[in-house]
């Protein structure tokens with residue numbers, strides 16, 4: 001273990017990446033960077049991180065921010081649940097920890113959105129604790145170095161991986177070593193291992209046994225839930241379009257979308273999809289609008305005949321949309337009661353684009369806008 005730590009720390013001193021969150025290290029900066037880096041490339045995250053730190057330089061400034069501002073800054077990064085967790089996490093720390101970042105792993109994991117990996121990253125990099133932080137890169141590097149067979153996400157393989165990671169962290173300098181493992185996994189020990197230039201090459205079991213192509217073994221991905229939805233494009237003669245804010249407990253909670261109707265949430269055969277496409281949805285939309293306190297008298301709904309596929313973490317979404325026509329002498333403003341103003345708004349359509357500047361919206365919404 002000591003050899004591993006010595007080799008890797010020497011390599012990191014010359015090959016480690018110069019990243020913005022590795023300067024002026026604070027728990028807040030490590031936390032924000034780690035959340036942004038989940039399922040997102042470093043190069044994509046860097047400008048977002050800089051903008052975030054300019055707009056919300058402290059935990060306090062984030063805690064008091066308006067959710068719309070938080071989502072606006074996040075636009076384009078995807079997986080908006082992460083932005084909500086950061087916002088809620090900052091409020092949690094202010095409220096429950098007197099504004100001081102928790103130090104212990106168990107306390108860190110009580111903060112909304114902080115799991116075992118992020119807690120390990122914050123504890124080791126910001127608080128100097130000798131604990132591991134096991135992300136996908138660490139799984140690959142350690143899984144290969146120790147030639148751990150089986151699914152590294154569960155069972156005895158996971159236990160072995162965690163024991164190895166703890167033994168390495170116990171050697172000291174865990175903050176540095178965790179970053180070095182990440183960098184090695186993002187460079188030489190990527191999908192295709194470049195063992196000839198790796199500092200661990202002489203002791204790495206996968207390399208010595210010529211198993212780098214088969215380790216780590218693929219884990220079975222969790223099946224995604226299929227969902228089929230339709231959106232409603234409801235526009236008045238003044239060019240205003242109705243948008244709806246998703247409730248916090250809904251998919252894309254807090255973001256603005258077109259009114260959306262779930263048509264099916266199970267596997268639908270091609271034949272059934274065709275039927276769904278052809279079925280008139282005007283009655284469904286009337287019911288939807290009524291349920292939400294709106295009374296737009298739709299006269300017809302024209303289906304777009306276009307399907308957009310969008311993959312979320314746990315959902316495989318198929319989305320289509322209907323262009324609604326209604327009695328155009330009535331403005332949409334007149335149809336939107338004050339009580340519904342928090343949930344609905346009207347945005348202007350300028351030529352072919354919608355003015356969504358003040359309405360943070362999802363990538364899926366942008367895909368529909370591009371097709372419109």
Ligand code: SF4
Pocket residue numbers: 141144145188189190193194195196198199200201202204205206207212
């Ligand atoms: S020797 Fe090869 S497989 Fe082993 S850690 Fe280095 S790059 Fe990865």
